[in-house]
Amino acid sequence: MDSSFLSFSLLFISLWTADGFMEMVVTRCDFNSTDLNDIEFIDSYIYNKLEYSRFSSRVGEFVGFTEYGVKNAEAWNKDKSILAQERAEKERYCKNNVGNEYNYALTQSVKPYVRLQSVTPSSGKHQSMLVCSVFDFYPKLIKVSWTRDGQEVTSDVTSTDELADGDWYYQIHSHLEYTPRSGEKISCVVEHISLKEPLVTDWDPSMPESERNKIAIGASGLILGLILSLAGFIYYKTKARGRILVPSN
Known part of the structure; x- marks a missing residue:
């Protein structure tokens, strides 16, 4: 590089x-x-x-x-x-x-981290779009590419320039428009001087990211509700032990 x-x-x-x-x-x-x-x-x-x-x-x-x-x-x-x-x-x-x-x-370099997500394409001939976002890397020069079932994809790919964050770090975003096929494997590949080997991030098409987020939020809310209910029950039992019952006439 x-x-x-x-x-x-x-x-x-x-x-x-x-x-x-x-x-x-x-x-x-x-x-x-x-x-x-x-x-x-x-x-x-x-x-x-x-x-x-x-x-x-x-x-x-x-x-x-x-x-x-x-x-x-x-x-x-x-x-x-x-x-x-x-x-x-x-x-x-x-x-x-x-x-x-x-x-x-x-001699200084900082490893990037990658976020891969699915978005709805605003236009085009394909049904889906993946966005590979690469953050907080240094120096500026970087290569972001896509593979589909092990083969590099060169069509229907667009990328931003390296964008300066203003703190010496950079970010870049690469978009892949595609039509899903059953059993395929799509990956975002990042090559950078800070990495000993390419950083490969595989896309998991089993569930859209929006649905995964909804499930995660719902699960978090359920757990929080259970914790609050348990705390309320314990508080009630503790207070009940300290009460003096007055017999009715």
Whole structure:
């Protein structure tokens, strides 16, 4: 399996504060590989949360975003020593750090978990649809496929892209439209760098998931009712022992 496409930022923040005002410089390296051409070095100059000037290695000089920032950018761009120093930072500061971070990230992986369920197709030529949902995996690159009686299914299959959860994990959903056949075996197959072998999840067509859920809920309610009834009976018997019976005249 190929290594996944990565995109990270290395951050270094310098702060100055005085009388309630704050100025800071945020230095970062944006990259998606260790190739120097895929790395961007950025120095952002910020005053009270407003970025007023920036140096980007892709641009090669300073750019201003406010009147004050434009004046600073013009002055810094005229100073060849400042520009030379900023242009050298991509290789000096970013390259080694990016290599370390990239290699570290590639060694980390998180196994996915799979949920297989049946849904009613909104349209199409088939009677049924299965959805194989794969959650909480890292890195991003993954393969989700279907087999029917041991043979890979390539038609009537649609999949979403890998969807970022915003916490470094990803999810993906694959749909298979099919017409049920007696005795068949349908499986969702997941291949990921975190797995030593493909993760195979078989579909059990013996009962629709909605019916299984109804039975599970009903059984839970029955058990809860029995527990409450038993507790009430025990409470009644306990109270009855402590009562003094008054004989009738």
